[in-house]
Amino acid sequence: MKAAGETTLKKPTLIILIFCCTVLLVGCSEERILERLSLPTLIGYDVNEENTEITTTAVIRQVSPEFESRIEIQSATAPTSKGTRIDTNLKTSRKLMAGQLRVILLSENLAKNGIEGALHTTMMNSEISTSVYLAVVEGDTKDLLEYQFPSIKDIGQHIFSLIDQNVDERLTVSSTVHEVSRDLYSPYKNTVIPIIKRQEESIMIKDVGLFHKGKLVGKLPSKDVFYILLARKDVEQGTLELLLPKDGFDIDDSKQELQIDKLPIAIDSLDSKRSIKIVNSDTPEFDLTIKADCRLLEIHRSVEISKMEDLKKIEEAVNKEIKKELERVIKYGQEVGSDVFGFGDYYFTHTRNPHITEEEWSEKFKNMKVNIKTDIRVLRNGVFE
Structure with a gap:
């Protein structure tokens, strides 16, 4: 039973009322031709x-x-x-x-x-x-x-x-x-x-x-952008060009038109995972680990890559080169005082009661130590498999 004087809007009436209000509101908006x-x-x-x-x-x-x-x-x-x-x-x-x-x-x-x-x-x-x-x-x-x-x-x-x-x-x-x-x-x-x-x-x-x-x-x-990205976040895709030292590779001299000091190589489809761990909060000292799966896209034709051991040599050389380049880029960031890698954010959120100001972190950043470990795997080698 409804109380005396109580009214109920029927559904068609309610729909019409909503439509009219909408039209009025739209009409109040600024006209932009x-x-x-x-x-x-x-x-x-x-x-x-x-x-x-x-x-x-x-x-x-x-x-x-x-x-x-x-x-x-x-x-x-x-x-x-x-x-x-x-x-x-x-x-x-x-x-x-x-x-x-x-x-x-x-x-x-x-x-x-x-x-x-x-x-x-x-x-x-x-x-x-x-x-x-x-x-x-x-x-x-x-x-x-x-x-x-x-x-x-x-x-x-x-x-x-x-x-x-x-x-x-x-x-x-x-x-x-x-x-x-x-x-x-x-x-x-x-x-x-x-x-x-x-x-x-x-x-x-x-x-x-x-x-x-x-x-x-x-x-x-x-060319250093990819190293910045690797150090600051997970990277789903990308292409990276490297120059590897010739030491340790079996070079087929008959396929060399010109003498080369470095072996150019291109890898793509990187699916990297970045992890950071604080080793010492006073220094501070971090462990930075980069894991990535990649595909060998291009390499100088004088290098034999038909055997698994050849790919392992390439993996080892790629890991050493990426680690070296990451160290160089991070060191440059420290020299100019720009933490674009996010070490400060991680330090603040994972250190108990840090009580650190922006100026104090700037000083710590310039003197921090980063231990870099890379685990780069070459899963495929393009058309060669």
């Missing part, structure tokens, strides 16, 4: 020598009512990035909306002075996704973006695709706004960002930049 908007896909930031003014260069896509798009480059200089946006708006006939932004470029000079300001500005803009890539430009971003590349029609989309596909191939590090801000605001871990440059009539990822407290403090060539 595509052909009335300017859509920046890439923004580059430069600073002057005195670090008092910012130059913003934007790659903007304009869409016509016929859905044909064209690309224009707009640049503005002001004391703040917001001021440059106002100046850019004054030069365009359509309102700027940053929802299609894919890449933010930072000049090398800005990176050396610190990226925290640019990152803070980006994160304050609710239109910008945290999946936007950050990259550093060797030189000024304005010079790169305004250069007339004969084979590049949309430089914004080109740079985005360049970074994105190399991240997928494990040839550079992923540096989205989310990832960079996470590392930047962590007191025990530093960030690493790709560095791009113009190479004659093309654009390439040349290096990766190592940061400390938001400032660029060092560079490593792109």
